[in-house]
Amino acid sequence: MFDKLDATVARYHELTRQLGDPALFNDNQRTVMREAAQEHAGLTALVETYLRYRQVVTHQAEASALLIGENDPDLVALVREELTALAQEQTALAEQLHLLLVPKDPNDERNVIVEIRAGTGGDEAGLFAADLFRMITRYAEAHNWKVELLSSHESGIGGFKEIIFEVRGRGAYSRLKYESGVHRVQRVPSTESQGRIHTSTATVAVLPEMDEVEVDIRAEDLRIDVFRAGGPGGQSVNTTDSAVRITHLPSGLVVSSQDQKSQLQNKIKGMQILRARLYDAEQHRQNAALDATRRSQVGSGERAEKIRTYNFPQSRVTDHRIGKTLYQLEAVLAGDLDEFINELNTADQAERLQAAAESNE
Incomplete structure (x- = not known):
């Protein structure tokens, strides 16, 4: 476990260095910067907990060394009290590390x-x-x-x-x-x-x-229809063909969007919904193939x-x-x-x- 954690600390420091590089902030590197920042943020709690764990272990070794050949009862009592507190903290940190090492849902930080x-x-x-x-x-x-x-x-x-x-x-x-x-x-x-x-x-x-690059939707797989929006809305919402219906032909999924003021806005929002539904359908397909005893059911949705x-x-x-x-x-x-x-x-x-x-x- 500790070899893996040492590698994680090294990766964290490398990401810290990358995020301090001004070259990442140009237009061509924004995606790289965003991914690096997300990975860095995701590792922070684990790295900080592990570094504190290593500090506690070091302090334990130093405190134990003080007891060797020590005859002052007051100092011995003080050191043993400190060792008890450090042992309790080490146990708590070890439990926290085990939780932090549990595989996380990769989507947890998403909108x-x-x-x-x-x-x-x-x-x-x-x-x-x-x-x-x-x-x-x-x-x-x-x-x-x-x-x-x-x-x-x-x-x-x-x-x-x-x-x-x-x-x-x-x-x-x-x-x-x-x-x-x-x-x-x-x-x-x-x-x-x-x-x-x-x-x-x-x-x-x-x-x-999901981002556009994460769910591949080909233009030829879409049928886009426009129609007149109904219901309450802005001044022009019921008088122009601003509503959009998007059909994803391979899957048969249909998404409608009519609450935005323009056809373009409705298309953008409709594509957001479609990408999320296609990803969700793929996740459900993959989960159905997994052994039910090997995946969490609490958050399966x-x-x-x-x-x-x-x-x-x-x-x-x-x-x-x-x-x-x-x-x-x-x-x-x-x-x-x-x-x-x-x-x-x-x-x-x-x-x-x-x-x-x-x-x-």
């Missing part, structure tokens, strides 16, 4: 595209989709991430049949990926005259945003799986993946998701650590 769709439950499902949209956007705002609407189809009573939006911010995917799946709500709809509790669902898909229930009569929210229940429904719907996400992340890390240990056996 995300979130797709929310009403499921079963008619108009109530559309209203619940709107609730989930507000929940996730408020969570994003609390983390100083930027949210941009890409596409939406309203249900007519304040809900959404579908809403797609982008969240931009470092680590957005690492946190929001745990929201992928089927969300279920149990409450009395506003349209219910008998006071009966209804159950409705909405699906959430959290897709890492299987959208056929019910992940969370929001029960309004009891003000209860239950995450079924970790068996955790909070009686703080209003706070959760207001974007207070960290307690769930932190435990999901811990469970995910534990599974990755176990899988890594099994692969080394």
Whole structure:
């Protein structure tokens, strides 16, 4: 393990040197600079933890040497106290290093595209989709991430049949990926005259945003149609053919975008969504070929799986993946998701650590 860590430290110092090279900041090297900066940032926590671990080991050796032939009881007691503290720190740092060495999701630092769709439950499902949209956007705002609407189809009573939006911010995917799946709500709809509790669902898909160079889409594989946008919008949104429908012929995927003011903007946003969906489809294809016991299921985002229930009569929210229940429904719907996400992340890390240990056996 330590040989690998020494090599990582050497790589980190090399990246530090590269990032200090003014030549990287010219137009032709921007991609290289961005990749180097991302790799450098990704290694920082591991390198700093390992360097501190080496310091602790060195201090232990130095303190132990002081005890050789030492007869002063006060000094001996002081050194032994220091050795106890250093041993505790060494144990904690070793555990932290093992976690940091667990293979990470390569998409964790990416921006995300979130797709929310009403499921079963008619108009109530559309209203619940709107609730989930507000929940996730408020969570994003609390983390100083930027949210941009890409596409939406309203249900007519304040809900959404579908809403797609982008969240931009470092680590957005690492946190929001745990929201992928089927969300279920149990409450009395506003349209219910008998006071009966209804159950409705909405699906959430959290897709890492991909760069053009990372997903190869050939122009000849696309059919692009334009049409007149509908629904609320700017002054010209309903009077010009600004909406865009993109069909990816090999896969059959269809993406529509109509919420931007111009045809070009809608095409750009539509291509963003298409790249994310194509990457997601390829990831699901690859994951399906893997041994189920060798990959984490906590953050897999299987959208056929019910992940969370929001029960309004009891003000209860239950995450079924970790068996955790909070009686703080209003706070959760207001974007207070960290307690769930932190435990999901811990469970995910534990599974990755176990899988890594099994692969080394």
